[in-house]
Every structure is written in structure tokens, then in C-alpha cells.
Amino acid sequence: MDNLWRVDREIAEAVWGELVRENDEIILIASENYVSEAVLEALGSVLTNKYAEGYPGRRFYQGCRWVDRAEELAIERAKKLFGAEYANVQPHSGSQANMAVYLAMLKPGDRILAMDLNHGGHLSHGHKRNFSGQIYEFCFYGVDPKTETIDFDQVAEQARRHRPKLIVTGASAYPRKIDFDRFREIADEVGAFLMADIAHIAGLVVAGFHPDPVPCSDFVTVTNHKTVRGPRGGMVLCRQEHGRQIDRQVFPGMQGGPLMHVIAAKAVSLKEAQLPAFRKYQKQIINNTRCLAETLLEEGFRLVSGGSDNHLLLVDLRDKGLSGRVAAEVLERAGISCNRNLIPFDPSSPNQTSGIRLGTPAITTRGMKEEQVRLIGKWIGKVLGSPEDDKLVGKIKRETVELTRSFPVYGALRETWRPAPPRAY
Ligand code: DSN
Numbered sequence: 001m002d003n004l005w006r007v008d009r010e011i012a013e014a015v016w017g018e019l020v021r022e023n024d025e026i027i028l029i030a031s032e033n034y035v036s037e038a039v040l041e042a043l044g045s046v047l048t049n050k051y052a053e054g055y056p057g058r059r060f061y062q063g064c065r066w067v068d069r070a071e072e073l074a075i076e077r078a079k080k081l082f083g084a085e086y087a088n089v090q091p092h093s094g095s096q097a098n099m100a101v102y103l104a105m106l107k108p109g110d111r112i113l114a115m116d117l118n119h120g121g122h123l124s125h126g127h128k129r130n131f132s133g134q135i136y137e138f139c140f141y142g143v144d145p146k147t148e149t150i151d152f153d154q155v156a157e158q159a160r161r162h163r164p165k166l167i168v169t170g171a172s173a174y175p176r177k178i179d180f181d182r183f184r185e186i187a188d189e190v191g192a193f194l195m196a197d198i199a200h201i202a203g204l205v206v207a208g209f210h211p212d213p214v215p216c217s218d219f220v221t222v223t224n225h226k227t228v229r230g231p232r233g234g235m236v237l238c239r240q241e242h243g244r245q246i247d248r249q250v251f252p253g254m255q256g257g258p259l260m261h262v263i264a265a266k267a268v269s270l271k272e273a274q275l276p277a278f279r280k281y282q283k284q285i286i287n288n289t290r291c292l293a294e295t296l297l298e299e300g301f302r303l304v305s306g307g308s309d310n311h312l313l314l315v316d317l318r319d320k321g322l323s324g325r326v327a328a329e330v331l332e333r334a335g336i337s338c339n340r341n342l343i344p345f346d347p348s349s350p351n352q353t354s355g356i357r358l359g360t361p362a363i364t365t366r367g368m369k370e371e372q373v374r375l376i377g378k379w380i381g382k383v384l385g386s387p388e389d390d391k392l393v394g395k396i397k398r399e400t401v402e403l404t405r406s407f408p409v410y411g412a413l414r415e416t417w418r419p420a421p422p423r424a425y
Contacts, residue, residue, distance in 0.1 A: 023409050024401050026376055028338040030312035030359020031172070031200065033229045034366065034409050036272060039265045043231050047261035055247060070264040077270035078235055081206050082222070083214050086243035088236045089266055090250050090258040094199040094223035095124040097234035098168075099131060101195050101219045104242070104249040106165055108135050113155070113164040113192070116140040119344045120174035120314075122197065139164065143344045148305035149176050155183070159190045169213070170197030170221075173341050173357050175308040180213040195219040199234075201310055203227025203361070206273060207282035210310060218242065227285065227311055227361050229278075230269030231262050281364060285311045288360040291370040295377025299385075304343050304355065312359035316343050320384060324353030330387040331356070335400030336380065366407040375403065 004012040022034065035043075047067060053060040056068040056075075071089065078087035091097040102112070112132075115121035119142035123130045126138030139162040144151040159167065169183045180196055187194040196213030202222045204210040213220055220237040224230035236246050251258065272278060286309075293307045296315060304314035317327055324340030331338055341357035348354045358380075360373070368376075379396050386392050 019410065024404050025332075025335050025337045026400050026404060027362040028336060028358040028360070028376075030357050030361065031223075031226050032359075033226060033361045035225070035229060035231060035265070035269065037411060038272070039229075039231055039268050042265040042268045043261055045261050045264065047264050048259070050260050051257045052260050053251060053257050055251070067260040067263075070260060070267055071258070074263050074267035074270060077267055077274070078222075078237065081270055081273055082202075082220065082237050083212070084220065084237035085240040086238050086246070088238075088243075088246050088250050089233075089263055090255060091234035091236060092255060092259060092262075093232065094122075094197070094221060094234040095130075096250075096254065097221040097223075097236045098122075098124040098195075098197060099254055100236050100246055100249045101221060101238075102132065102136060102166070103253055104245040105193055105219075106136060109137055110166070111137045111139065111162055111164040112166045112168060113139050113141065113158055113162060114168035115150070115171050115174070116142040118342050118346060119143045120171040122170070122172045122199070125168050125170075125197070143174075143305075145345060148344055150174075150178065152179070152182055152186075156186050156189070159186050159192065163190055164192050166193045166195055168195050168197060169217075170195075170199065170201075172200055173312070173314060175303075175310060175313045176305055177210055177309045178213075180211055180216050184216040193218045195221065197221045199223040200226055200312070203229065203273070203278070203282050204285070204310055207279040209282050209286055219246075224266050224269060227282070228269060228273055229281075229361070229365065230273075231265035233259070233262050233266055235266070284369065285360050285364045287370060288364050288368065288373045289313060291373045292358060292360060292377050295374050296380065299377060299381030301381070301384075311361050312357055314341060314343055315356050315358065316354060317356065317384070318347075318354045322384060322387060323348060324356045325351065326387060327356050327384055330383055330393060331380065334379065334383045334393045334396040335404070336376065336383070363407075366404075366409050368407055372403060372407075376400075 050067050051061045052064050052067045056072045074089040075087045114125035117127050124132050126133045139158050141155040141158050167187045194217045196217040201210050205212050222235045225232045289308045289311055293313050302316040328338055328340045338356050338358050340353040341355045342353050343355035346354050
């Protein structure tokens with residue numbers, strides 16, 4: 001970052017500080033990951049300079065031959081990786097991928113059936129303050145109170161009662177496999193379109209560790225930056241027949257110029273995801289999450305649905321007398337980064353919550369396996385067992401930093417190690 005240090009020291013410090021933080025903390029935020037250096041290079045490239053409204057071969061600007069190539073590669077690779085007939089790689093985020101599907105297929109006020117945010121859904125699945133909840137009429141399904149897995153009787157009942165035009169499956173805090181075929185049957189019964197939002201689990205899906213929604217869904221939305229390990233952004237996959245409608249809705253419907261440097265970085269990560277090492281990586285995510293679940297159960301925690309089939313788990317803290325907020329804050333002081341999260345039927349507010357969400361994609365990228373995961377699970381047990389013991393929290397912070405330094409995330413840190421940014425923020 002020589003130029004950045006020279007031109008803007010304050011931003012250079014912020015970037016360096018973040019690099020060190022990402023290296024020194026154990027990141028268990030289920031939606032975060034570390035992109036490769038190749039992805040970072042594409043992101044930091046001259047492609048950021050180019051305006052390219054439109055699509056490859058049909059742009060509104062001259063000089064698009066190289067960005068056309070980058071976007072064509074991203075589209076080809078997305079289609080191949082997911083086995084999809086059509087791909088739009090321009091959405092700036094997962095929410096915008098969802099928005100493109102809603103705007104393309106529905107009219108304002110149309111009905112959508114989706115998973116309740118309190119049971120693991122997402123803001124863009126109908127939260128009343130989100131565009132989705134403001135424009136469309138949402139009805140919801142959730143999990144069964146006993147099993148804490150999706151209550152398909154309720155899904156079918158809600159679908160029959162409300163006759164939605166679209167059924168949305170997918171979640172941001174659901175630790176179990178989703179039976180997409182069952183959703184398809186219900187959608188067919190009521191004549192609804194089916195959209196699977198696989199933002200969280202896309203990497204597991206392409207590696208074969210989670211049922212695949214592509215064959216049975218009309219639309220599949222993806223984020224690139226979670227288990228797929230690409231840059232921040234989204235994609236829509238769909239059947240050929242809906243492709244032009246989706247394209248028109250992404251541009252000019254809701255976006256202007258696509259972020260060509262991000263699209264190139266998406267292409268790089270989609271190429272990386274085709275390598276055998278990617279499948280191994282996804283398998284290790286599953287093994288690490290299972291191991292974390294087992295360790296936390298041994299430490300006396302209750303897990304929503306009793307465990308996990310995927311990359312994340314939800315810890316219910318009600319019997320520990322701790323809110324999710326306090327737990328996440330004290331864990332951060334110990335060098336473990338996670339987020340507070342509502343659990344199904346949570347009596348607390350979203351600001352406090354009764355749970356935390358933990359995921360293993362990021363620690364797995366840096367090479368941690370069961371041995372390290374068991375240590376992390378025990379540290380979580382100790383910290384949340386004595387959250388007011390500053391001495392203990394300080395000791396664990398030193399241990400977590402020591403562990404992370406054996407698993408450096410980027411070459412820059414391996415080659416030119418600097419222990420802290422010039423000024424601490
Ligand atoms: N905010 C993301 C998450 O953390 O799950 C979902 O978009």
C-alpha cells in the first residue's frame with residue numbers, strides 16, 4: 001500500500017488496522033470470510049474506472065471490450081458452477097438480487113410467503129422497515145417450537161390461506177438443511193413462483209454438502225462473499241425464460257453502472273470455487289461446525305435445533321442469564337468476533353437478543369481444523385461462564401491472538417509483519 005500510505009495516511013491506517021484485526025481475531029461471524037489475494041487484486045484494479053451500463057455486447061458506453069470479457073467470464077462460470085440456465089452477475093448485494101426478482105415478477109402489493117426474520121429469515125424477506133416489507137404484502141412461516149426446524153405444515157397452511165405469488169426459501173440464521181423439493185411441491189399446489197435465497201449456503205450447495213435448489217426453483221439468489229468466498233455482491237440465477245426480465249430489472253430497473261472491478265473479482269472467485277480444494281474447504285466447514293457444536297454442548301450450552309448441518313449454529317443463552325449482546329461484546333474482548341442473534345420465539349428485542357450466531361467459514365479459510373475449533377469452543381465456554389472476570393478475559397485474549405498468529409490470513413502479514421497499526425483506533 002505504498003501509494004496509499006503516501007497520499008492518505010489516515011485511510012492507510014484504517015486499512016492496515018483492519019488487516020491486523022482480521023488476522024488477530026477469531027472471526028466466527030457466519031456471513032464473513034477472507035477472499036484470496038487474487039480476488040483482492042481484481043477488486044483493486046483499473047476496472048473500477050469503467051462505466052458499462054448495459055450487458056456484454058449491448059452497452060451504452062464505448063470502450064467496453066475488456067469489461068465485457070470479464071462479465072462474460074463471470075456469467076459463464078456462475079452458470080457452470082451452479083448448473084443454472086441463466087445468470088445475472090450485476091447485483092451489488094444479496095438484497096438487490098432479491099429485489100430484482102421481486103420487481104421482475106410481482107406488482108406492488110402482491111403477496112409473498114417467506115421465513116420469519118425472528119426464526120432465521122432475512123431483512124429482504126419482508127421486514128416491515130425493509131423495501132420488501134414496504135412494497136409487498138408478506139406472510140410468514142417459521143420453525144416448529146419443539147424441533148426448531150422448518151414447520152412444513154405451517155408453510156403449506158400459510159400458502160393455502162394466503163395464495164402468495166412467490167414463496168421465498170432460504171435464511172440467514174438457520175442451522176439445518178432446507179428441503180427445497182418440499183417447498184416446490186407447496187409452490188406448485190398454490191401456483192406460486194419459488195425463489196431460493198442461498199446467500200449463506202451457496203458454497204455448500206455447489207460442493208454437494210447441501211441439497212441443491214437450482215433444479216427445482218424458478219429463481220436462486222446468491223451472495224458472493226459468504227461461503228463462496230468472493231467479493232461483496234450478489235447474483236441472480238434463473239431459468240432461461242426469465243433471464244431477460246431479470247436483466248431488465250437489474251439494469252435499468254434498479255441499478256445504473258455495474259461495478260466492473262467487483263464483477264471481475266466475482267469471476268475470479270467463481271473460478272477458484274471450481275477447484276477440488278474448494279470442495280475440501282466446504283467439507284472442512286461442515287466438520288468444523290459439527291465439532292464446535294459438540295464442544296459447546298459439552299460446555300453446557302443449548303443449541304437451537306440441537307446442532308448444525310451447515311456452516312453455522314445458534315447458541316441459546318437464556319439459561320446463562322446473558323443477553324446475546326453482552327455475550328458478543330465480552331467475546332470480542334477475548335478476541336472472538338461473532339454477532340448477537342434472535343433465536344426462534346425469542347422473548348428479547350433484536351437489540352439485545354437471547355442468542356449468538358457462530359459460523360466457521362472464515363476460520364476454516366485460514367486453515368483451522370477440529371483441534372483449533374475445540375480450543376475455541378472451550379474458550380467460549382470459559383468466557384461466557386465468567387463474563388465479568390476481566391483477568392480471565394485478558395488471558396484468553398492473549399491465547400486467541402497467539403493461535404491466530406499461527407494461521408496468518410494474508411501474505412502481506414507473513415512477509416512484513418507489523419504488530420499494530422501506527423495509531424490504534
Ligand atoms: N447480514 C447478513 C448476515 O450476516 O447473515 C445477511 O445478509
